[in-house]
Amino acid sequence: MKILVCISHVPDTTSKINFSEGDTKFDTNGVQFIINPNDEYGLTRAMWFKEKQGATVDVVNVGGPETEPTLRKALALGADGAIRVNTPAVDGYAVAEQLAKVFTDGSYDLVIAGRESIDYNGGMVPGMLAGLTDANFINTCISLEIDGTNVKAIREIDGGKETVSTTLPLVIGAQKGLVEESDLRIPNMRGIMMARKKPLTVLEPVEASQETESVKFEKPTPKGAVTLVSPDNLDELVNLLHNEAKVI
């Protein structure tokens, strides 16, 4: 089985978010970049397939040279090869178009993407990629078993779960729950050394359209101070929730 894991290069979860150039650009100053957490769950599951069922695992990112350390980290975690499509990730659709080309040209059986990235949270790429390639698609996937070309999966739905069956080729939107938290790895020295020798292929982009455009960013208005209520005066709390906040 050939697996392709899509890796989004995103600001570390604790990053302070700032904008530059008249609030039109994300300010990367002082920001640490990481593998998108939802992608990391997917990559970890891919490594399981590699180790237990003999799959090969490539990782791919659509982005400029600055994303290569993130791809190298994925290689250090055990991926066999990395691909970078050399074009900025301008919107979900443009990214999905580039990935569709890599998916088709590489004849992958399974593509794992994160349910959403934690920067733009679009939740578009996995579904659009499936739509563009006509592959089967399972979103919010929390369990994935593959036997030959038969797939059994569980996905999270509002208020519960759903068991589905399908066949390869398949795209999934991965998220927390797909692997145990304790199975997530950090790269060790050996992995880092090996990663240096693994191939990182840079592909030039195909011509793709951009359907949406970021015009400007805004920060939420700062909120006022908290109203503290003494634990001995919960009547007051009920009163505030009812009369002031009007939520009960």
Add this chain to the structure above:
Amino acid sequence: MSVLVYTESEQGKYKKVAFEVASYARAVADQLGTTVTAISINAEDPSVLGTYGVTKVLHVKDAKLDTFNAKTYADVIKQAAEQEASKVVVVSSTADSKYLAPLLAIGLKAGYASNVVAAPTSVSPFTVKRTAFTNKAFNLTRISTDVKLVGLSKNSVGLKENATTAEVTDFSPSIPENGVHVEAVDKATNTVTIADAEIVVSGGRGLKGPENWGMIEELADVLDAATACSKPVSDLGWRPHGEHVGQTGKPVAANLYIAIGISGAIQHLAGINASKVKLVINTDPEAPFFKAADYGVVGDAFEVVPALTEKLKAFKAQNA
């Protein structure tokens, strides 16, 4: 030319979000000088959509659509959009709608903006405000395709009555075969889900163990609220994964979010920022959550929560 809105239902009943997306679609239609058509699948009483400004309902009734299937549903909505020649299609942000929307976007060659929180700031060019960086910022996004797909964030605009008469017409789309088969749905009934709840009561590691969740459930019960938790709580297996809220968990856009024994780490706050009112109960006055909260009680959850539940029961009895 009308704005098309997909109004989700479950077992024949509209979800509350269906009325919210209809209200939103009506606001967009007013800006564009057109009307709202709803596509409604297996709902029992489509005419109620008139209350929220829908003038026409494409009413589908087909047992093959009893179980949600993203690709099939996307295809049905696509056929409706094409029939109506809709330039703007609106869906909600439930798990189901977020599943089908990217497929629908490809089908319609429509640019898609998800997590939209307000009516368009401009319809020409078509520009919407959406959340970004897990609620730490907003982004104004321009959609440049001929057809536009908008995914509305829950509880962002609320319901707006706009009473009109909805003309209900039967719609019989072709229903294609599809490669993903739903084998079983395992859904808690009779409990409010995080996605639907107006109020969410959430517990963190401060509750010490799963055996202490009884008081969380009781408080939720009085408030008709859903229960939720922080990430370590679900990682430890105290609560199911589906209850974990935050950056890597579920987003919560409730009217009231009650955080009990949760420190308020940035990743947790990222998932609940969109909630309107936040109440925090924590022993540690330095817990970062107090900076994000509207109301706070510095105190021991094991004392405060049962006492608050009693007060709320009394309040409910008085206001019943």
